[in-house]
Amino acid sequence: MPGPFSRAGVLAALIALLLACAWPGAAHADPAQSAQTARALVPSPQKGKGDACVADTDFMRRYHMTVLNHQRDDTVHNGIRTKQFSLKECIACHAVQGEDARPVSIESPKHFCRTCHDYAAVKIDCFECHASRPESNKAAQLPTGHGDGAVSALSRYLKGKGQ
Ligand code: HEC
Ligand code: HEC
Numbered sequence: 701m702p703g704p705f706s707r708a709g710v711l712a713a714l715i716a717l718l719l720a721c722a723w724p725g726a727a728h729a730d731p732a733q734s735a736q737t738a739r740a741l742v743p744s745p746q747k748g749k750g751d752a753c754v755a756d757t758d759f760m761r762r763y764h765m766t767v768l769n770h771q772r773d774d775t776v777h778n779g780i781r782t783k784q785f786s787l788k789e790c791i792a793c794h795a796v797q798g799e800d801a802r803p804v805s806i807e808s809p810k811h812f813c814r815t816c817h818d819y820a821a822v823k824i825d826c827f828e829c830h831a832s833r834p835e836s837n838k839a840a841q842l843p844t845g846h847g848d849g850a851v852s853a854l855s856r857y858l859k860g861k862g863q
């Protein structure tokens with residue numbers, strides 16, 4: 701029977717402590733600021749380019765997953781391609797610049813799609829095939845092997861018809 705100071709118990713306590721320290725509010729645990737801290741923890745994605753999204757912003761917040769998935773089915777299975785909810789366009793318009801002044805990929809927590817997903821613990825597999833940042837040039841159109849993993853994965857998918 702594990703006692704109160706079992707290895708697992710100590711480990712759990714350590715992890716809890718580490719988490720407490722990593723919590724953004726913990727370092728400045730000023731009670732007067734706690735309301736503000738709580739607000740700051742809500743994700744605030746960077747605004748896209750231009751004035752408006754491809755549909756009403758509120759609609760997009762709630763239903764982007766639905767329109768994206770529908771289009772994915774339409775495109776892949778029926779060959780229909782409407783431009784309105786193109787994932788490529790989302791990525792282009794919602795690109796977030798990194799420190800090197802280039803758009804960040806999905807590896808970065810600053811990536812538009814991750815701002816909310818990290819917060820809501822949503823996991824998506826889209827970027828295993830799709831590019832997570834705008835393509836800078838034609839090299840990205842249809843890949844020939846080199847390039848990043850996402851692009852080659854899409855290439856393999858297209859050639860191998862889906863394994
Ligand atoms: C196994 C690889 C793969 C995965 C995973 C995948 N897709 Fe795709 N997707 C494709 C291929 C192939 C096409 C058709 C080629 C194209 O249009 O770029 C496509 C096309 C699309 C299109 C239409 C083209 C565009 O850029 O708008 C959308 C939208 C889309 N996918 C959304 C998604 C979303 C959302 C996810 C994650 C939930 C996802 N896909 C995951 C392979 C994939
Ligand atoms: C031409 C530029 C453009 C394209 C393309 C675009 N968006 Fe947007 N998007 C915006 C702008 C600008 C806003 C902020 C609008 C506002 O403040 O009301 C926005 C807002 C959003 C929001 C709400 C963010 C928040 O602050 O809560 C989501 C979610 C979103 N877009 C998802 C998408 C998805 C998914 C796609 C692709 C299907 C897409 N957008 C394509 C420009 C774009």
Ligand code: HEC
Pocket residue numbers: 743745761764765768790791794812813814815816817820822823824826
């Ligand atoms: C404004 C916050 C926000 C932004 C920005 C955002 N998402 Fe989401 N997304 C969510 C939430 C919240 C969910 C989970 C909704 C649910 O479970 O009902 C979700 C779910 C999804 C799903 C479905 C996941 C599943 O498990 O079925 C897909 C696909 C998706 N988002 C794609 C995207 C893509 C692609 C982007 C970037 C272009 C993006 N989202 C940006 C909030 C956001």
